Amino acid sequence: MLLIIAVAIGFEAARRLVQGGPPVDPTGYAFILLIGTILIESGRAFVMRRVGGAIASEAMLADSVDRLADVLANLGVLIGLIGVRMGLLWADAAAALIVAVIIVRAAGMLTWRSGDILIDRAPAGAEEDLRGAIRNVGGVREVRSVRVRRSGPNLIGDATIATGRMLSVEAVSALAEDVKARARSVLPRLDLAVTVEGQKQGADLVERIHAAAARNGGVRDLHNVTVEREVDGSLHLTMHAKLPGDQTVAEASSVSRNLERSIRAELPEVTRIDIHLEPMEPQVVPGQDVTARNAQLAAQIRAIVEAHPEVKRCVDV
Template identity: 35%
Template sequence: MQSEKESVALSSILASAGMAIAKGIIGVSSGSLAILSEAGHSLIDCGAAIMTYVAVRVSGKPADEEHHYGHGKVESVSALGETALLFLLSGIVIWEAVMRLINHEPHSVVANYWGFGVIIASIIIDYYRARALTRTAKATQSQALEADALHFSSDMWSSGAVLIGLVGVWFGFGWADSAAALVVAVLVCVAGWRLGHRTIMTLTDTAPEGAAETITHIVRAVPGVVAVEQVRARDAGDRTFVDVTVAVNRALPLERVAEIKAAVTAAVAANMPRTEASVTTDPVAIDDETIVDRIMVIARNRGLAVHHVTVHSLQDKTAISLDLEVDGKLTLAEAHDIADALEEAIAGELGDKVEVETHIEPLQPGDLSGREALPERVVAVEAALKELAAADKALRNIHDVRVRETDDGEIVNFHCHADPGMTVLAVHEKVDGLERALKEHSSLIKRVIGHAEPMR
């Protein structure tokens, strides 16, 4: 794609240089201001084409430490320079044409076959160059090539005006050449205005027309996006850079939020090629957020671990109880301060008619060094588990018993089977009861973790 841009820009240099030379020779020999203005127009086109070629090569460079968004704006700077050249040429041509009309000098113009030939050839070349440049500019979203295409397109129409002027001179209307030159100047001014307006809009980061609405529609369809809060877009060369802020459920884990951001980026890229999206998430409370969700968010934002959150809706208030895990090495006073702060935050979130009770318990140690217990110890623990479970008969087939010895005591893990029709609450109570019974059975055991499976 980059090589195609450079190739079409290089061919524009050769075409505009050839036409400038031919028009200049014919313009001087015939004395036609219109042809001379066209020669100047083509000469400026040649300079503009050189600027375009350089801009296209520079804009193709990747982003670096100094240009985080790439070098695409170089094309806009080039287009702005071409605009200035167009207005400069127009001013010179208008001045000379008006002077000739005022001083009645059009009789010095000679219309000959060479003049007709070079103008007709120019129209044909301009037509095909404008088509090639426009096609490549659309395919690559290159502002510099679009500006070059506009140059050749304006050349085609202005050459048509010159041709009409030469016809007038041919039939004896000497003033037709200066009038044609004025038409050329006006057309060049119009082309310069259109190009300059678009270029300035890009350099001032004006949002591409319709981009915000299109991006909003795309992002809203991404699962997990609650709302699209802000969309900002700007062009830089053949790239469009987009900043999107989306609202997401504040109760979601960070991994899910990261997945939503990635999905938004992928959706924008899939629907709008050459677009680079930067996504920011704003956590918000959704309408169906439960009280438990809100409590978990408060605790998570404070870096606290809570579980067994229970909510009771009473006649005139809401009663909340929860287990709060803190570092077991903290003093009771320090742990109580943490619990008080959490309770105040919950009351502030849910209102005055809330009663919060916190049960403080120590965090389980996360990284204990230990060793596997001797086989006979594992057999003894498994026998104790089976004996205790047999008394209730709700939990059966005790298996995969593992015993690890640590400096704080033994940690026991086991699996068991239960009736698949039992509720999770009922199974949890049975497993919890068996865990407590085993700890009471042996003072060596520090912790017991049971895993219940449905009986097949």
């Protein structure tokens, strides 16, 4: 509708500029009406811009742009009428052309902004800004994907990042919180969902062995992982793993074979794997203070410790 009006005004103005037409007779109240409109519309545009910015309402901001276009159009008409009063007959048509251009611009902006909102398009550059910000968060090795879209006055998005594979659940959730905090510093209205994945590239051999054991889940507390490169170039792995103490040897060796398969799947170049199985310690070990009963042993320990020239005094044994 705005565009049709603008084209009609522009066409008529151009015709008058070229061919001339009946003179416009600006009466006094036309000026009063125009000045009144300009004042009221300026006030409305100002208030809408303020409020629209404060509550982040795109609709209200678009409305304020509309009001401002009205003000400019009215100013154009006012200048045109002043020109006509001063005897410049072409001034009215020229002002009408300006008005037509302003209306076309306002219509274009309105269409563009509504389109943004209707198809949930995120503000330009939001995804690049977000990607750049979270890439620098400590612990993030790689930003795999970033998406942002609009949801009413807010933004919602998701990000997939890659980090070391052996991070604990605690560390992963702390990392996700860090990423969200950094994202909010760039896009305050963003509600971000973070997916954390383990990065396979760049992981060292020991990390990959721990990852394979963690995925396998059969053993507890894998430790003392040693990777030996033999003279002929082959890899020889040794490691300790703990199992519940009440498992039978048959059960334990089945778990061990299972773990070996998992490690070979992760590291096919390995030639030999030795897994030493140990029973898990009970959660609480019974204890008793026997210092008094073993006074001689305590005295010996004290003597050995104090024999070191750096030690001034042994406080408690």
